[in-house]
Amino acid sequence: MWEVIETGSTNADLLAWADSGTAPDRSVLRADHQTAGRGRLDRRWDAPRGANLLASILFLEPPSVPTMLTQAVGRAALDSIETVAERDLTGRLALKWPNDLLLEGRKLSGVLAQRSVRTGAVVVGLGLNIAWAPEGAASLQHDLGLEVTPDALLDELLRHLDGLLRAPDLMARYRARLSTLGSRVRVELPAGGVLEGVATDIDADGRLLVDDGTAVVALDVGDIVHLRPA
Numbered sequence: 001m002w003e004v005i006e007t008g009s010t011n012a013d014l015l016a017w018a019d020s021g022t023a024p025d026r027s028v029l030r031a032d033h034q035t036a037g038r039g040r041l042d043r044r045w046d047a048p049r050g051a052n053l054l055a056s057i058l059f060l061e062p063p064s065v066p067t068m069l070t071q072a073v074g075r076a077a078l079d080s081i082e083t084v085a086e087r088d089l090t091g092r093l094a095l096k097w098p099n100d101l102l103l104e105g106r107k108l109s110g111v112l113a114q115r116s117v118r119t120g121a122v123v124v125g126l127g128l129n130i131a132w133a134p135e136g137a138a139s140l141q142h143d144l145g146l147e148v149t150p151d152a153l154l155d156e157l158l159r160h161l162d163g164l165l166r167a168p169d170l171m172a173r174y175r176a177r178l179s180t181l182g183s184r185v186r187v188e189l190p191a192g193g194v195l196e197g198v199a200t201d202i203d204a205d206g207r208l209l210v211d212d213g214t215a216v217v218a219l220d221v222g223d224i225v226h227l228r229p230a
Contacts, residue, residue, distance in 0.1 A: 001028040003151075006049070008035050010056035011114050011125040018121040023058055030055040030154055051132035052139075053150040055125070057161075062115075062122040067206030070099045070111050071174040072164040073124050073157075077101050077109050078177060079164075080156035081140065084148050094179035097199070097208045097224060101128070102179065103138035105226070128153070175202060180224060185210060187222040195222070 007013055010029045017023035033049040047054065059069060074095050082089050096102050101109035109128035115121070130150060133139035140146040140153075164170055175181065180199045187195040187210065197212035207218040 001030065001154075004029070004031050006033045006035065007031045009125075010034065010054060011112060011123045014056045014058045014123045015114060015116050015121070018058055018060065018116055018123070019118045025058065025060040027058040028055060028154070028158065029058075030150065032150075047127070047129070048132050050150070052130045053126065053128040053153050053157075055150075055154055057124050057126075057158075059122045059124070060119070062120070065205055066113060066115070066122055067098070068165075068170060069122060069124050070113050071206065072161055072170055073111050073126055074099055074101055074109075075170075075174050075177065076157045076161040076164055077111075077126060077128060079160040080153055081144075081146070083156050083160070084140075084153060085144060085146055089144075090177070093177075095174065095177050096226070097178060097180040097202065098206070098221065103143055106136060106138040106143075108133075108138045108140070126157075171202070171204075171206075178202070180208065180226065184227040186225045186227060187219060188225075189219075189222055195219075196227075199224075 010031050014023060014027060014029050031054050034054050062069060078093055078095065078101055081093060092104050094102050099111035100107055109126060112125045114123050129137060129139040130148060131139060131141045181201060183199055185199050189195060195210060195212055195217060197210040199208055200211050201209045203209060203218060207220055210217050210219060
């Protein structure tokens, strides 16, 4: 594992190292601060220096269903928090499709996967609020009273991730804590337009199935708003 005080983006760094052949499989890069961190849909992800967990993991040979990686990292983040908290947080801590972790309905963590066009390697980046959160979001320190360092939380996350990537029931474990299922959702589609309906399941490729009342639509991507339980 590499650690840096500041970088533009841990995802971009690991992708460049993968393309140059200088980083082995499952390399991990953690930064105290990112100046060009990104979330989904090119949103900026930033935090004060040293406040939160900002890290990326390199997979040189990703699985045939790449969404397994974001599912595993998201569930590993959830499990690592419950380990540190020493309690089950079901009902308070939940996953949101496709790659967010929510605490009492507010964003706690986001996951972003990026693929190298040159090598096919995939980097999965994670930003998790520990001691600071933007307005409207949650943090471990403020909302759960947890005092944990980014390094300690990352160690727990990687331990859980190792087990999840070997688990034959990874998708079932992900689905079990996916609060999106059973909710009425509004989906802003990348190409424009909005879909509204009930999120009924995820398929074998990790796509969200939404019943809009006339058909079941399978979504690869989309910006999701949870409206209410169906």
